[in-house]
Amino acid sequence: MQSIVSDSYSVHFESNAFEALNSHLSSHNYSTIFILVDENTHELCLPQFMSEIAGDYNFEIIEIESGEANKTIETCVGVWEALSELGADRKSLLINLGGGVLTDLGGFVASTFKRGIKFINVPTTLLSMVDASVGGKTGVDLGPLKNQIGVINQPEMVLIVSDFLESLNERQITSGFAEMLKHGLIRNADYWESLKQVSSLYELRDHILPSVALKNDIVLQDPTEQNIRKELNYGHTLGHAIESYFLENENKETLLHGEAIAIGMITEGYLSYKLTGLPLSQLEDIKSTFLKYYEKVSFTAKDIDAILELLKYDKKNSHGNINFVLLKGIGETQIDVTISPELFQEAFAYYME
Known part of the structure; x- marks a missing residue:
């Protein structure tokens, strides 16, 4: 399936997605690769995602709680602290594996940690595939007010794999x-x-x-x-x-x-x-x-x-x-x-x- 070229990155689909990811990882010397998940994508999507990785890399998994109620600065602080404790530096990569809440938050975390590290979005919900996958909007809510804090910053790539939709309910x-x-x-x-x-x-x-x-x-x-x-x-x-x-x-x-x-x-x-x-x-x-x-x-x-x-x-x-x-x-x-x-x-x- 043909990829879609955006401003500074591409959106890759289905089998092409993992081919693009493996090519990218092999050509970039990332110090550590962090994967941000929630409890759902940790169980339902991460095993399939990891099975498609070709090569031996230093991965660290960071888990947050799912849901719009957790799209907050407080959650960001927890991820920033985890990155710091696990030795993330400016040559690290953050892969955001989840729905729109997680990719929005993960993109914001990456864009602000040490003034910016690289990130890749892997949307796992239909909403995040057709909405959050393009445009570079990152951010979190301020109390109940949606997306009040954030920046526009582009990922290295976006990977859309429709098999992840099978983890969703109707x-x-x-x-x-x-x-x-x-x-x-x-x-x-x-x-x-x-x-x-x-x-x-x-x-x-x-x-x-x-x-x-x-x-x-x-x-x-x-x-x-x-x-x-x-x-x-x-x-x-x-x-x-x-x-x-x-x-x-x-x-x-x-x-x-x-x-x-x-x-x-x-x-x-x-x-x-x-x-x-x-x-x-x-x-x-x-x-x-x-x-x-x-x-x-x-x-x-x-x-x-x-x-x-x-x-x-x-x-x-x-x-x-x-x-x-x-x-x-x-x-x-x-x-x-x-x-x-x-x-x-x-x-x-x-x-x-």
């Missing part, structure tokens, strides 16, 4: 599918239509490369998110606020990223219908498609008020404005749209009706 697969659907909504109506026909994990595997290629095309044009890269945030302004609210509220069941973003794409679809010309028929298509895959969530008036209060922390805000990415139509966006507060209530009402 809910995690569906969470990642939301980001793929988003790629169709913002850039390619035909891709959106093709994804709507997907009925199994094995069909989804064929769509991973097109999703990565679509995101890579956007990132190459705008690496630091000054302009069109903002398109990738469709559904994420309200979606991240919803995700943060459910994460910090002990009376709510935590939503996976894709589950929250699905709600964000429906509600921001409604805003698009009201403000940027999204046809009603396409809005209804968006809503019915997401509700086919994602169970509807109930919101009280108190929930909505608390979620809207979190919007002021969104990373895209500037000069006191909350900036949204909206749709002109399926496959076409408009960035930096400001919203009247009363429309937020309407958007949630539309979602729940």
Whole structure:
């Protein structure tokens, strides 16, 4: 399978991934190779990963706890301390084997340890393969506020091996599918239509490369998110606020990223219908498609008020404005749209009706 070339690295797929990794390791004299895992990838993915390594290297394994709740500076401190205690130096390599939480955090740890060591990302969830695999965003949450601390820094390479998806449950697969659907909504109506026909994990595997290629095309044009890269945030302004609210509220069941973003794409679809010309028929298509895959969530008036209060922390805000990415139509966006507060209530009402 053909690799995708990004700005300063490549994304390698399936058998090519391990060929690229082994070639890289043999041609670089790393002092120590650290592999960052969580308890799940340690058990379910690390043995397969290690079995593909050709050559004799000095490996050290560092394990963190899984889950968005552990995407914190405190976890970073633990990894930094482990690296230091295990003798990591500036010629060390960190391989991040896990989902988006782990690759985001691991990339940030590597980018800041001794002012930066090299790292490789090996995403093991569908979400991390189609979202975190490209773009160089690293970082952690600040309390319940998502991705407030971080840097943009590129890995040496990204390795996507779809066999790792077999370690996931259906809910995690569906969470990642939301980001793929988003790629169709913002850039390619035909891709959106093709994804709507997907009925199994094995069909989804064929769509991973097109999703990565679509995101890579956007990132190459705008690496630091000054302009069109903002398109990738469709559904994420309200979606991240919803995700943060459910994460910090002990009376709510935590939503996976894709589950929250699905709600964000429906509600921001409604805003698009009201403000940027999204046809009603396409809005209804968006809503019915997401509700086919994602169970509807109930919101009280108190929930909505608390979620809207979190919007002021969104990373895209500037000069006191909350900036949204909206749709002109399926496959076409408009960035930096400001919203009247009363429309937020309407958007949630539309979602729940």
